[in-house]
Amino acid sequence: MTTILLYGLIYLAVIAFVVGCVIRAVQYARMPVHLRWELYPVPHEEARRVEHGGSYFEEVDWWKKPAHFNLAGEMSFMVPEMLFLKGLWEYNRKLWSRSFPFHFGLYLVIGSVALLLAATLVSLVQPTWMAGSLAAGWLGLCRVVGLVGSILVILGSLGLLGRRLTDENMKNFTTPGDIFNLLFFTVTCTLLLAGYLFGGQQFPGMLAFTRGLLTFSPTVQVPGLLAAGMICGALLAAYIPYTHMSHFIAKYFTYHSVRWDDRVNIRGGELAKKIAEYLTYRPTWSAPHMGADGVKTWADVATANPALGTKK
Amino acid sequence: MSDRKNAHISDASREDRKPLTHVETEDLMPLPAPLEDPANAPVFKPLSPQIVDKYECLLDDTCAVNVPKPKTKAEEEELIRKFLAGLEKLFQKENNWTFLQPLLLTMEHCAKCQTCSEACHIFEASGRNEIYRPTYRSEIMRRLYFKYVKHGGLVSLWQHGDIKLNWPLIARLIELSYRCNLCRRCAQTCPIGADNGLVAHELRKLFSQEMGIAAKEIHDTGSMLQLKVGSSTGMNPEVVKDNVEFIDEDTSEKTGIKVETPWDVEGADVLLIHNAGEFLAWPENPGAFALILNAAGIKWTLSSEVVAYDSINYGLWYDDAQFARVALKHAEAAKKLKVKKIVLGECGHAHKALSVIADRLLLGDLNIPRESSMTLLHDIVMSGRLKLDPSRNDFPVTLHDPCNLVRLMGVVQPQREVLKKICPRFREMEPHGVDNYCCGGGSGFAIMQGNNFPDWRFNVAGRKKLEQILNAFADSLGPETLKYLCAPCSNCKGQLRDLLIYYDLWEKEKLLYGGLVELIVNAMTDAKPGFIEWEWH
Secondary structure, rough: OHHHHHHHHHHHHHHHHHHHHHHHHHHHHHHOOOOOOOOOOOOOOHHHOOOOEEEHHHOOOOOOOOOOHHHHHHHHHHHHHHHHHHHHHOOOHHHHHHHHHHHHHHHHHHHHHHHHHHHHHHHHHHHHHHHHHHHHHHHHHHHHHHHHHHHHHHHHHHHHHHHHOOHHHHOOOOOOOHHHHHHHHHHHHHHHHHHHHHOOOOOOOOOHHHHHHHHOOOOOOOOOOHHHHHHHHHHHHHHHHHHHHHHHHHHHHHHOOOOOOOOOOOOOOHHHHHHHHHOOOOOOOHHHHOOOOOOOOOHHHHHEEOOOOOOO | OOOOOOHHHHHHHHOOOOOOOOHHHHHOOOOOOOOHHHHHHHOOOOOOEEEEHOOOOOOOOOOOOEOOOOOOHHHHHHHHHHHHHHHHHHHHHHHHHOOOOHHHHHHHHHHOHHHHHHHHHHHOOOOOOOOOOOOHHHHHHHHHHHHHHHHOOOOHHHHOOOOOOHHHHHHHHHHOOOOOOOOOOOHOOOOOOOOOHHHHHHHHHHHHHHHHOOOOOOOHHHHHHHHHHOOOOOOHHHHHHHHHHHHHHHHHHHHOOOOOOOOOOOOOEOOOOOOOOOHHOOOOOHHHHHHEEEEEEEOOEEEEOOOOOOOOOOOHOOOOOHHHHHHHHOOOHHHHHHOOOEEOOEEEEEEEHHHHHHHHHHHHOOOOOOHHHHHHHHHHHHHOOEEEEHHHEEEEEEEEEOOOOOOOOEEEEEEHHHHHOOOOOEOOOOOOOHHHOOOOOHHHHHOOOOOHHHHHHHHHHHHHHHHHHHHHHHHOOOOOOOEEEEEEOHHHHHHHHHOOOOOHHHHOOOOEEEOOHHHHHHEEEEOOOOOOOOOOO
């Protein structure tokens, strides 16, 4: 019965996580295309410009030249940023020493879960695979990755917590919620780690647990400490998308839709169509010079001249 | 950290009607030689009692906006109501489609890690004063957003923090929104991509577009005057034409080359738009442009249409409607003349305004290509169309990178390649290019002269740039060596002129500032030597 409830909670948490992430991503994706607000360097510019942060504006008659999209440049920025937090390394080394183990640890924990799920699926399709040395190696890797990941998360979250509580630069901006969030990670990973390492002989292992999870077979008895860790992990996963910690979603938009969005508005193009629609919006800003009464459109407002008191 | 530098977020709502902080010279970032002795620092004048009595000066030692004190409680409550209405509108697509997405992302995902603070020249120069952190104003805004726009309950308060909304808080936010140069160096370093510089921009918009509150230099005598007579300088088309005629004569005389500026040439290849401040404050700049374009055989013109002879667009800093109105006027003039492209003169914010930001406002036949004068000048110089003798520029030269041109538009190399070709003693500031520091005059500060705001501008906002300039010329200090600070931006030149004179660096160091075209003409062998006059102006 307890295992069934645990399975149910995990499924609910996964649903809450996915739904929360999708809602947030869709919300950001459906927002109007804003005015250009890019920041250089933009890594998908031509390679010869990326190094000094230049743009196509450096070219005479740039609109007559073929447009470039330097995917390699973008990837060479994104991969080190996502994996190693390169920006933080460059601009805030002290924070990086705490934030990197925390984030990289999370990647490893997630990687460990993915390896475990993959092993479970293969074992369900091809039960004999489990007897091979590949399976043993796979599960061993999964174990090491998970353990190292958990330890890094614990160290990183404690480091971040310590910094939040003691650093003069951060104290002014730290809320109880920030402390709770970091403690949530610390406690979850500590419980998972302790539960796994000291769970007792009766526990048949994580593979059996995930097999039961995927087949709705509640025969596995999960040790209390590990179950507590799993409950915390499920609640944490369900909680993240509804907080600022969902910045893994936001970051896609802050980079691709803001910092690097140097798309040109071409006559009759897709952007022009969208802008034409936005210019029909009816603003209600009430300062007198705006002349926005909720009836006039943005186009009306933009073509009015408040200094002359008449519309153009 | 002393208390005067250590305001808490909640202090912004303090009702004691006293400034949150006080800037002491001893707190400020030290300057290099010859300004290393704080005892010789210029005196930061206090606000006059009359100003303090009349206006809400509750933030620091200065007052940028001069918001009159409400006379009654009812008036205060009405201002709070308006503020809340404006705050709501910032997050509605009908009212703020222009910046909704980046604003929302910044509101919801700042991790408050303070990486941005380390990148901010104002925070650093102030001696790390809490209220000048990029995050200080944005944290207040964030708390207001979660409380009054998202209507978060107790859990939200616990998660995001609380803030008491009252009139002193709003009055301080008005001033705080004018303690940021909008250079966005902070945003460049944000690990998440949040943009706390944008928050200052959006706050200014709220105050202008909903409450009708803005610094008078950028609204009343800025964008409104430009829309009324054609230029924030107050020059109407006739006056500006007269001035240019005089400039042509003067340039012809100085260089020995006949210069004539073409006006309203239909079908020209290039419509050149200058910041009209150049015509009055630095006439050698438009004169040099005319000489270079004529010598290069370019078919170009100026426009005498109202607004179209002044590239400034102050709306960029505080008001989307004013911004759009001016940008449309520029594009309409180009359309009327049927020019092939618009080229922006040496004005950073005009570059970004018309080339970048307005790109998503100009539709159909108003969408005329816009180009930087830096690239055009680069093309002219590198093509060999001008005969140039670098030895005429044989003095130390450094380059100030205008933020709008470089970090915010990506025009980095053309101007420095020109300098490397024509200035044998060119040296870079550190850092430079997209990592540059603002001159301290960005976002309108350079033209804001009210009260003692210039004192703050020179002691705090411009301090980091001053340090960079002095370091760049560290090998040639002293009045015996003439030095040239190249700043291809009118706004930056205004700030640098005032900054250099404030610290007496023309007299002490013979440190002159100017644009890029002046150096080009100075090197032209067809022109009489000595186009750059080593006199203070």
